[in-house]
Amino acid sequence: MTATPDQGALQRPLQMTINGEHKTLTVHPWTTLLDLLREQLDLAGTKKGCDHGQCGACTVLRDGKRINACLTLAVMCEGAELVTIEGLADGDRLHPMQQAFITQDAFQCGYCTPGQICSAVGLANEGRAHNRDDIRELMSGNLCRCGAYSNIVAAVEEALPLIKGARP
Amino acid sequence: MTPFSYHKPASLDEAVSLAGPSSRFIAGGTNLVDLMKENVERPEHLIDITGLALKAIEETPEGGVMIGALVSNADLAWHPLVEARYPLLAQAILAGASPQLRNMASTGGNLLQRTRCYYFYDTGTPCNKREPGSGCPARQGLNRMHAILGASDDCVATHPSDMCVALAALAAVVHVHGPAGARQIPFADFHRLPGDTPQRDNQLAQDELITGIELPAEPFAAHCRYIKVRDRASYAFALVSVAAALQIEKGVIREARLALGGVAHKPWRDPAVEALLQGKPASTELFTHAADALLQAAKPLAQNGFKVSLARNAIIRALSEACAADNSLGEMQ
Structure with missing residues (x-):
């Protein structure tokens, strides 16, 4: 057994941009990005589902790419540009993917929805989905226990042409 | 997670000098952070190697491709050189994990991910x-995936x-x-069988x-299938x-590679079976013989x-489809 480390002394400074806002933070190295967002920054739109990278509820965009915030250590995001569900809309104007989820009624309970939408925006940035089969395959990292999948596919399909090549 | 200290070395030598029995390197973290949450891994020091210059995909003077250890799985699968010359690798990567995980996970880390055996993950059981x-409960327990x-x-x-x-299957070399x-390890020698040291x-x-x-x-791009x-x-x-990869000339197999996943402690290749395919006209009978x-x-x-029967059928199908494939990526599984 080793002595318990002094947890305060292990804290690290962290600078990152979250939803366009520059942040100077202090974090424990073991704080996940998900816990930082939810517990320290009150950005609770990003959800904790499985906390093991299996459900996708915690999906956020780091430098335009979708990742699982639950398996990301916050300390490793130094200098990153992060966009969460709270940062997608332009003021009162919803992001096309958010609007498409409403238009297509692509949710029931809504718990997986922030992750679904961020994941779908990441999918749009990747530019690899050309049909509904592609969308299904490339959205497979986001589980929906209500089973709203068919409407989710419809929403992503509707929004894709509106945001292709766009980076939030 | 158990508390740990965090280090971000600026050079390869510095990273290696920080290594030790209570340290772990971290890059994508998609497996390690999960194992730390489960208390399977409890490093005292975490060495973040993402600052190292290992992020390039480049052609080698010999005409091959060198992939930096920190290249993400997604960037690797969708790289033009990989799509064109190693579609087998692109197919395999895109068959794994989720888009989010592929954006995070590194090439080097993919090699080092641990088994998903339930007992390995469950610290309340021996493993x-x-x-x-401590013992192996899987031998007599839940072993459907094993x-x-x-x-x-x-x-x-x-x-x-x-x-x-x-x-x-592509006979990669691990640097x-x-x-x-520095040293180089042929891929076939990199992973090991469990024996009496499965740790x-x-x-x-x-x-x-x-x-x-x-x-x-x-040249396996024309005839390959995952x-x-x-x-x-x-x-x-x-x-x-x-993973099946063939070089075919006028219907005759010149070179064959066959590797299996999900069946062993390492990607399974059998050089004798590959030799058995070489120099023979491609046929379903031959593929069946190889599978058996x-x-x-x-x-x-x-x-x-x-x-066993699932693997048999999958081998025959992969070899048949590799044989029939053209130079395109083909339909993804």
Whole structure:
């Protein structure tokens, strides 16, 4: 057994941009990005589902790419540009993917929805989905226990042409 | 997670100098952070290697491709050089994990991911891989996902990677760096069988770091196929997967590579079976013969006997489709 480390002394400074806002933070190295967002920054739109990278509820965009915030250590995001569900809309104007989820009624309970939408925006940035089969395959990292999948596919399909090549 | 200190070395030598029994390197973290949450891994020091200059994909002077260890799985699968020359690798990578995980996970880390055996993950149960000498509950327990080839009394775990199955078939070379300098490990020798030391997944020393993966310049792009069979259509580990790569001239197989995933402690290749395919006209009979030869040594457990026939069928199908394939990526599984 080793002595318990002094947890305060292990804290690290962290600078990152979250939803366009520059942040100077202090974090424990073991704080996940998900816990930082939810517990320290009150950005609770990003959800904790499985906390093991299996459900996708915690999906956020780091430098335009979708990742699982639950398996990301916050300390490793130094200098990153992060966009969460709270940062997608332009003021009162919803992001096309958010609007498409409403238009297509692509949710029931809504718990997986922030992750679904961020994941779908990441999918749009990747530019690899050309049909509904592609969308299904490339959205497979986001589980929906209500089973709203068919409407989710419809929403992503509707929004894709509106945001292709766009980076939030 | 157990508290740990965090270090971000600026050079390869500095990274290697920080290595030790209570340290772990971290890049994508998709497996390590999960294992730390489960208390399977409890490092005292975490060495973040993402600041190292190991992020390039470049052609080698020999006409192959060198992949930096920190290239993400997604960037690798969708790189023009990989799509054009190594579609087998692209197919395998895209069959694994989820888009989010592929954006995070590194090439080097993919090789080092641990088994998904339930008992390895559950610290409330014995496991020889996690706690040497404690026993293997999987042998008599839940072993539907486990090995049918190369297992030992001490461990029946499988290696979970898809990417590694393609890298095995493509005879990749693992470049590593340690205190004594650089060395290269042929892919077939990198991972190991469990024997009586299942705690060791591979030949990498504790203070060595993977710096890159080299793909040799071999023309397998025209005839290759990765097939993955799993419990759902996407985002699940393989029950059985097959990487088949052929060089065919006028209907005759000049060179054959066959690697299996989900069946052993490492990507499974059998050079004798590959030799058996070489120099013969491609036919379903030949592929069936190869599949039977490869699976002759299979020793299924109580719950995974189905893997033998599943593997047999998947091998025949992968070889047939590799044979019929053209130079395109083909339909993804």
